[in-house]
Amino acid sequence: MLPETIKWEDKKLTLLDQRLLPFELRRVVCESAEETARAIKEMVVRGAPAIGVAAAYGLALAAANGGDFDEAAKLLAASRPTAVNLFWAVERMKDLYHANKDKPNDEMCRVMEAEAVKIHNEDIEINRKIGFYGQSVLPRTGAALTHCNAGALATAGYGTALGVFRAAAEAGKEIKIFADETRPRLQGALLTSFELSSDGFDVTVITDSTAAFLMSRRKIDAVITGADRIAANGDAANKIGTYSLAIAARFHGVPFYVAAPLSTFDLKCASGADIPIEYRDGREVRELRGVKVMPEDTDVWNPSFDVTPRSLITGIITERGIIRAPLAENIKKTIEEDR
Numbered sequence: 001m002l003p004e005t006i007k008w009e010d011k012k013l014t015l016l017d018q019r020l021l022p023f024e025l026r027r028v029v030c031e032s033a034e035e036t037a038r039a040i041k042e043m044v045v046r047g048a049p050a051i052g053v054a055a056a057y058g059l060a061l062a063a064a065n066g067g068d069f070d071e072a073a074k075l076l077a078a079s080r081p082t083a084v085n086l087f088w089a090v091e092r093m094k095d096l097y098h099a100n101k102d103k104p105n106d107e108m109c110r111v112m113e114a115e116a117v118k119i120h121n122e123d124i125e126i127n128r129k130i131g132f133y134g135q136s137v138l139p140r141t142g143a144a145l146t147h148c149n150a151g152a153l154a155t156a157g158y159g160t161a162l163g164v165f166r167a168a169a170e171a172g173k174e175i176k177i178f179a180d181e182t183r184p185r186l187q188g189a190l191l192t193s194f195e196l197s198s199d200g201f202d203v204t205v206i207t208d209s210t211a212a213f214l215m216s217r218r219k220i221d222a223v224i225t226g227a228d229r230i231a232a233n234g235d236a237a238n239k240i241g242t243y244s245l246a247i248a249a250r251f252h253g254v255p256f257y258v259a260a261p262l263s264t265f266d267l268k269c270a271s272g273a274d275i276p277i278e279y280r281d282g283r284e285v286r287e288l289r290g291v292k293v294m295p296e297d298t299d300v301w302n303p304s305f306d307v308t309p310r311s312l313i314t315g316i317i318t319e320r321g322i323i324r325a326p327l328a329e330n331i332k333k334t335i336e337e338d339r
């Protein structure tokens, strides 16, 4: 059984240290917003929904610890730039804090803690709904391909893309899953493979550059990935390598789905061009788990995300159903109906 990604125990946030998986199971304890922000930046916890939930708890800690709450919120918002779930959670907790800051401290802290727990539990329920709708795109028996980790390790539990596979299995479907290793941080090889095999799935790791050849040699019924931010027109930012996967899927006639909660949509971004892309240290590419794989002075360009244009996306699987073309219109309609 997979350990919980995020736990709130004795008014402390404990995070499964995903930098050590699958070789070591260790938890990092966060007792302040500062410690939480560092854990997000250093990818102790990662995955769009998971960092949103962690940030919510980070702000519950900020409220309990006193000090400058708005500064704590800024610090958390600055930890990583692409996943909009982070900003959504920060804004939701800030609004609550300012609505309750004049109440007695223990009451205000209780309200903040309860909201973070609510965000945590909501995420798991949303992921189950994403799985419920998403499993319909998979056959009774078949194969699927995913990229990075959009599973329980990237969320508060159950997962988004991997939640679709869980729901398919719960519906009695037999799906062989191929997981891109996902250079440079290897979330597919180290996290998705570990997560799915721990839950008894038939999962095979391939290198990122194998995906197109795999599609040319065997039937892949669908590619299903997560997302970190989806623009109003349907362009979707996700882990680097997703865009080239979508191009290969289109060339081979494989349906390409993005699985994401409505909190991943950012209507303030008109298109993918407006989505901020995180660039990380080149050392992530020059080294593999601390072992140099190229000279230290090698120039590296290391965007952590790319943007898949809506034209390559078959559908976006959400907790309100599958949004299909015309994506811009149907995104607007779905979000308005959810309000």
Ligand SMILES: CSC[C@H]1O[C@H](OP(=O)(O)O)[C@H](O)[C@@H]1O
Residues within 6 Å of the ligand: 046, 047, 048, 049, 147, 148, 149, 150, 151, 154, 155, 160, 161, 187, 225, 226, 227, 228, 238, 239, 240, 304
């Ligand atoms: C369920 S969304 C997970 C999403 O986040 C990952 O990025 P990172 O591991 O850098 O946080 C990747 O883009 C996944 O699809």
